[in-house]
Amino acid sequence: MSILGEGITVIEEEIVRDCGDKLPDSHLPWYMKFFRNFPVTPLGKAQKPKMHEMSIKKWRLE
Numbered sequence: 307m308s309i310l311g312e313g314i315t316v317i318e319e320e321i322v323r324d325c326g327d328k329l330p331d332s333h334l335p336w337y338m339k340f341f342r343n344f345p346v347t348p349l350g351k352a353q354k355p356k357m358h359e360m361s362i363k364k365w366r367l368e
Contacts, residue, residue, distance in 0.1 A: 316340070337365055 318338050325334055339361060345353040 339364065
């Protein structure tokens with residue numbers, strides 16, 4: 307998961323192409339989700355379980 311800055315656009319194909327130059331096929335991402343900002347705790351840490359739950363709902367993985 308990634309945070310995109312204001313006015314920045316990117317498409318999945320660009321990410322996979324750039325990763326493909328540096329990573330073996332077995333390490334390329336299967337799914338991508340882009341956020342303007344992550345859900346965070348009151349301390350400012352990313353809420354990974356919440357992001358995981360959002361991903362499961364989006365792609366119906368379970």
